[in-house]
Amino acid sequence: xxxxxxxxxxHSKWTAVQPRHKEKHFLVxxxxxxxxxTVVEVILEAIYTRRETTLPWQALKxxxxxxxxxx
Numbered sequence: 001x002x003x004x005x006x007x008x009x010x011h012s013k014w015t016a017v018q019p020r021h022k023e024k025h026f027l028v029x030x031x032x033x034x035x036x037x038t039v040v041e042v043i044l045e046a047i048y049t050r051r052e053t054t055l056p057w058q059a060l061k062x063x064x065x066x067x068x069x070x071x
Contacts, residue, residue: 006039006057015067025070
């Protein structure tokens, strides 16, 4: 399991373990916060296609799905 501080995710790089649509490398472009300013979701942008995906930041903890950095 990846150890993550949600406050430091902005501009972090991620690699999908199982690429879909030729999208393997991603960059966190935005943090979505709730009323208490707690990070609840991240917006990932695929480097190759520029397609954006929104997911809960806790999903990045799953090392069977995501690797930190670009590999």
